[in-house]
Amino acid sequence: MAATIQRYDTLIIGAGIAGCMAAYMLQKKGQKVLLVDRSAVPASGGSGAAGAFVSPKIGKGSALQTLTNEAYEYAKDFYVTHFPKHFLQTGVIRIPKDADDAKKFRLYEPFNESQYHRVSKEALEAMGIHNAEESFMFDEAGVCDAPAMCRAIFEHVPFEQFEVESLEEESGFWVVKGKEKCHYARHVVLATGYENRLLDMRYMGVRGTWGSRGDYYTSLKLEVSMHKSISVSANIDGVVKLGATHNKAKNPCVVCDGKPLKSLEEQASKMVNSSDFVLKETFCGMRSGSKDYFPLVGKVIDVPFMLETYPKILRGAKPPLKYRENLYVLNGLGGRGFVFAPLMAKSLAETIVEEKETEMKINPDRLFLKWCRKL
Ligand SMILES: Cc1cc2nc3c(=O)[nH]c(=O)nc-3n(C[C@H](O)[C@H](O)[C@H](O)COP(=O)(O)OP(=O)(O)OC[C@H]3O[C@@H](n4cnc5c(N)ncnc54)[C@H](O)[C@@H]3O)c2cc1C
Numbered sequence: 001m002a003a004t005i006q007r008y009d010t011l012i013i014g015a016g017i018a019g020c021m022a023a024y025m026l027q028k029k030g031q032k033v034l035l036v037d038r039s040a041v042p043a044s045g046g047s048g049a050a051g052a053f054v055s056p057k058i059g060k061g062s063a064l065q066t067l068t069n070e071a072y073e074y075a076k077d078f079y080v081t082h083f084p085k086h087f088l089q090t091g092v093i094r095i096p097k098d099a100d101d102a103k104k105f106r107l108y109e110p111f112n113e114s115q116y117h118r119v120s121k122e123a124l125e126a127m128g129i130h131n132a133e134e135s136f137m138f139d140e141a142g143v144c145d146a147p148a149m150c151r152a153i154f155e156h157v158p159f160e161q162f163e164v165e166s167l168e169e170e171s172g173f174w175v176v177k178g179k180e181k182c183h184y185a186r187h188v189v190l191a192t193g194y195e196n197r198l199l200d201m202r203y204m205g206v207r208g209t210w211g212s213r214g215d216y217y218t219s220l221k222l223e224v225s226m227h228k229s230i231s232v233s234a235n236i237d238g239v240v241k242l243g244a245t246h247n248k249a250k251n252p253c254v255v256c257d258g259k260p261l262k263s264l265e266e267q268a269s270k271m272v273n274s275s276d277f278v279l280k281e282t283f284c285g286m287r288s289g290s291k292d293y294f295p296l297v298g299k300v301i302d303v304p305f306m307l308e309t310y311p312k313i314l315r316g317a318k319p320p321l322k323y324r325e326n327l328y329v330l331n332g333l334g335g336r337g338f339v340f341a342p343l344m345a346k347s348l349a350e351t352i353v354e355e356k357e358t359e360m361k362i363n364p365d366r367l368f369l370k371w372c373r374k375l
Pocket residue numbers: 013014015016017018019036037038039042043044045046047048049050051052053054162163164165191192193194195210211212213243244245283284285286287288330331332333334335336337338339340
């Protein structure tokens with residue numbers, strides 16, 4: 001007897017923090033969802049490599065800072081409420097890089113929207129933090145255990161392992177095909193990180209930045225996490241996380257040969273007493289960012305249709321946009337996936353279920369016409 005074809009409200013491709021969170025939010029809204037990934041476990045991509053610090057952005061109040069901090073406020077409350085075991089509110093101290101940077105911190109202060117207080121050089125020294133100027137302490141910030149967080153969210157949603165090879169539209173459904181699998185879903189969410197071989201989505205300008213980081217065994221007493229030029233976590237069960245490098249290289253092996261950790265170790269040794277640090281594990285993964293560093297959340301434009309139907313678009317015409325029906329993206333979370341994912345997934349779920357318009361600052365539409373003019 002032929003197996004019954006399952007039809008889903010939404011099928012989400014990619015089980016990183018973005019996909020796990022999208023599946024979770026959509027299911028909470030009553031949808032029948034299926035999460036798929038080529039890997040059998042969640043967080044096999046960039047999400048598994050993340051140090052997963054969840055802290056606010058400092059600066060002079062740019063639109064990106066405002067959005068990041070809105071996402072930060074939402075994320076920390078979300079994790080504390082729903083997944084407290086995997087988010088430790090260690091506090092995160094933002095330390096100026098040098099005396100010049102310390103002057104900038106004073107200008108940034110009026111734009112610190114999240115709860116914080118100043119910490120003097122002497123207080124930092126007493127905590128075992130060396131060579132530091134007066135800093136900002138964000139008490140409610142902290143660190144996720146990245147794979148454990150993704151696993152915990154993942155446990156709430158149905159999952160199947162397969163590599164999606166094609167997406168086709170058929171009678172109001174998406175047919176999502178892998179080598180030996182085929183599923184039908186009304187909506188599809190692409191949460192595939194820096195990879196996308198399924199559709200022409202070049203206008204979103206997704207690009208990857210490799211990063212390496214390490215976990216170290218240590219007996220160092222360190223109760224708070226910090227960020228200067230690199231991040232150093234609090235000592236959590238005898239382990240401190242150091243992270244991370246940023247490298248545009250395409251070949252991961254070049255970046256993962258162990259040497260980048262040397263620079264992290266050197267920088268850490270100037271911040272804290274790292275004399276007994278012993279490398280436990282190395283992580284390496286790709287961050288996927290957009291052209292303007294804002295996340296990419298919402299509908300996907302039908303690029304071939306637009307270029308064929310409106311050739312004048314290349315010379316600045318602004319025709320109405322046509323979308324691929326019921327196809328969505330959740331990507332471009334850059335170096336702050338664990339900060340952005342909860343709020344961006346909530347927004348996407350509202351777009352899909354309640355047909356709420358996605359705000360333009362995160363909507364990929366913002367990049368389309370500009371991209372066309374450059375073709
Ligand atoms: C070294 C490092 C340190 C970081 N530190 C932090 C930090 O401190 N704080 C923070 O918030 N963020 C941090 N990040 C960033 C964070 O990890 C990313 O923003 C986040 O992982 C992005 O998640 P994602 O779900 O979009 O992508 P990914 O985690 O890459 O997930 C994409 C998934 O899609 C799957 N996939 C792709 N194509 C297909 C297909 N065709 N079929 C099936 N499956 C497919 C892949 O297998 C993968 O599992 C760091 C990243 C790195 C690399």
